[in-house]
Amino acid sequence: MTSEFSLIERFFTRPTPSASLGVGDDAALLALSPGMELAISTDMLVAGTHFFPDTDPRKLGWKTLAVNISDLAAMGAQPRWATLALALPQVDETWLAAFSDGFFKCAGNFGIELIGGDTTRGPLNLSVTILGEVPINQALRRDAARPGDDIWVSGTLGAAALGLATLQKRVQLGEVSRSHCLRALETPQPRVALGLALRGIAHVAIDISDGLLADLGHILECSGCGAEVFFNDLPRSDAVDAVLSMELGRRCLLAGGDDYELCFTVPPDRCVEVDALSQQLQLPLTRVGRVVEHRGLKLLDVQGRPIKIEETGFDHFA
């Protein structure tokens, strides 16, 4: 018989040298480094809403942590610790072994320690709280974009949403495109190194989890300004480019969630530094538009003519 405690011990207890106290007490204890403040974010993944119940548990373990890490990347914070609350319909040791394996693989990749959590019986639900450090007053918030800033995006957009569409059989892709898009969907790479490097360069940053238009929209709303975005400049992989004539492809690019790339704004006189970062991190960084004073988000074609925007981002309750 597997008890809650042996389950935690077997699958979710690993050394936590950077915590004063890790898994197993009423609470974990952490000391922050001098001059740092704590960045903290919570994301909940629900079977049927965020992933298919039969998703490969190893990939799900990775993604569960990765999407949380992405939030800290978007703050320019160094992720350090996480807690995991897990509701399970039943104890399936094979599933748990694979899930925890994927989770700790991601944790190891990004130097994160699992310091606590909760396990309980219930419909499959994964709730992670991620904690990290950022020097006081240096975090990349959402409310400091300024008219004149260039808008940049990391990596490419739309592949994760296209991957979802292929799983839902709404589109058929060739083998190479399909596996590229599924990789984007299932094992996103949070842009931690980029977020850290953007401190002191970018005015604002956000991770693109709900789609470019929605997430850029949050920046604009919080900063009280508008933007012009050049449709043709939006970075996309071949797989997304190939379906761009379809309504679905356009939607993946503009409003596809789950890419976890960063969108950030930078004053134009610092674009050289962004280009250098792109080289250094071996990560495409693309200028896709600029922040303007006048509220609202305008999408422009090659000739600078406005394109009607019909896509909105992902909203769980809309």
Added chain:
Amino acid sequence: MTSEFSLIERFFTRPTPSASLGVGDDAALLALSPGMELAISTDMLVAGTHFFPDTDPRKLGWKTLAVNISDLAAMGAQPRWATLALALPQVDETWLAAFSDGFFKCAGNFGIELIGGDTTRGPLNLSVTILGEVPINQALRRDAARPGDDIWVSGTLGAAALGLATLQKRVQLGEVSRSHCLRALETPQPRVALGLALRGIAHVAIDISDGLLADLGHILECSGCGAEVFFNDLPRSDAVDAVLSMELGRRCLLAGGDDYELCFTVPPDRCVEVDALSQQLQLPLTRVGRVVEHRGLKLLDVQGRPIKIEETGFDHFA
């Protein structure tokens, strides 16, 4: 149409003056006070497992936060901030208004600010991460009980479990007992002031969420020692005392979860301080046994004869 963002704004955004940044960015930002470390704990409540789906949402809001606060109380930490991840089957504004009302009532009572979280569609699930401060090296852990320590318990035990039994129609109680037990079950009072006051006095502390025998068992296991507990000294309210001849009553007292009282150990020469605390906090504190070198937990009757223990604590997967 209620979007995820307006839902958060309407029901879950209140001022957070003690955070550098609260709800609404990729992450919240917190600065710790000098000399403090962070205590952090996560608890997940699932409909059908931890509460009936038709539970009064105002009381559920209170309890969701209270059970998390209790974990910090058991560390001797000052609770300060919380995040809430919430999966909802649908947007029910009446329910949300009442739930958030109860949640913030508890938060206000204990000086806690809600600094972030997540809302999503899914089977009703409430996951809270609570954060607090404790002076470095002063937290009340589980692993420092010593043979010779007296074992103490706050308040009374068993009423919450008896309240659950009455809701499940496993027992019938008189009106006074019933309302006392339901209050214990639905609006537990985390022992924050006691936890803070026990720093420097108690060797260990734990909150009794899974039942006295199970939670004291955790202390003993972590500390590598045993205990003798005097059955007749266990503090219980009249309601529990009245059903103690029944198997159910005994089980409520020894293994009933959800009381959220503290169990702690104190060297005998400091019992005067514990008595003074009881006066000062207007909270019964009862010596119920002592820590011994020999491993195992012995329950003793009035004559000091061992009572056979059949009850174990609550385990979601046992």
